[in-house]
Amino acid sequence: METQTNYDSLWAQPTTHKVTHGDFYLAARWRKEQPALAVATKTTDFTDVLRQNGVTPLPKGSAKLPLVFAGQGASTDYAHLDAHGKAVVVRRNDDVSDMDQAAAAIAAGAKLMLVVNNVDGRGFRSYNKPFSSTPVRLDVGLLSTDEGEKLVRQAQARGASVTVGSAPVSPYVYDLDRTWHNEIPSHMVVQGSSKNLARVDETFDSPAPGSTGGEFRFDWPTYNNWAIGEMMPEPVRGKRTDWVSTGGFNSWSQSAYADGLVFEAGPKTSYRAGSTQSEEWFKPIERPYLNDVYSMPTRKGDHL
Known part of the structure; x- marks a missing residue:
């Protein structure tokens, strides 16, 4: 269920033991940033x-x-x-x-x-x-x-x-995810630290300084071959520090766009706890390739 801003809270009844008949996942996903x-x-x-x-x-x-x-x-x-x-x-x-x-x-x-x-x-x-x-x-x-x-x-x-x-531009984003398999624990609070978060230093360099745009980091659950989430309006020029959940059942992919100009999509990624990496958006193309977040191109007759 993608609730976005439509609900204040969701409730789940804890299980007394792990499920032995059938199979299910319960995932909680948050994007947190400085209130605008x-x-x-x-x-x-x-x-x-x-x-x-x-x-x-x-x-x-x-x-x-x-x-x-x-x-x-x-x-x-x-x-x-x-x-x-x-x-x-x-x-x-x-x-x-x-x-x-x-x-x-x-x-x-x-x-x-x-x-x-x-x-x-x-x-x-x-x-x-x-x-x-x-x-x-x-x-x-x-x-x-x-x-x-x-x-x-x-x-x-x-x-x-x-x-x-x-705060027109948030200096940070927390993309947090936690998934439980065949159980719903009674205590679902997870404290973020270097033991379960990775740092991503983001640079957005939109080709049009006054252009609006957006970005999002989608989560790919292990039980589904489709990403969860939707693009959000975000500043597309400047720098930002992201903190992202690691481990568990999910991987990530990130996309960004500048209105009417360009759309970019990164590959599926899993991060290592305590690691630091960087992403640069809207920079000159160095090595184009097909990644794994969209269907591969196909040809039918004269149509590609």
Whole structure:
């Protein structure tokens, strides 16, 4: 099950002994990085904020912004509201589209739009035009309904403000995996260290400095000949330190792309605990070859 951001937690009932009839695997997989957007008031840390796609992040660092509530986020909601230079809270709804909410906030001079989701979970949504790599001139974060409504109540108080931390580029990523075979233990906490992690120094050198793109490290379970995961928007210029699980039942493969320009896929890889290696993306081709993460090319008549 690929839950992404749709669920807060999953539960599994421990087994009392290893299965002897049949066969099953239970795997847990996490990608952890520095939160792109952190939001807090005097009384509450809002821990489930997700920066959305197609937006312009606030500069790196921390800032305190006045906070106001802008209802449904339509242009009429700003008619008698001073939102210039402030963070605005709006409710996601079926009457005002994501792009229209962003356009109204930009026209009102808002610096940040915080959207209260109207369905379970959070998820990633795009606030720029479809199929466009040009972001809107606004930062946008999405909150779950429960936390969002809590923020709405605080935004309606006189003199409300919010402290915002922005990290447009995470300096690190943890790609973690643990698989259990024919058992579900009662204690599933795994502490990361040099005994079960490898370090990968990543360099991304997109051929277009202003281009958006993405990357992901897929896990290949031993019980399936297909990778699990999906590409995620990530910065494609700069350096990053990755820490990756080793051993167990899975191997890894990593892919990266720059929008409209290039897509690259690395081979299946298993890492040795305590090791350090490097990956360079979008560099000049030195030795092209066919790797083992896609089907081999075939020819049928005149078609290759």
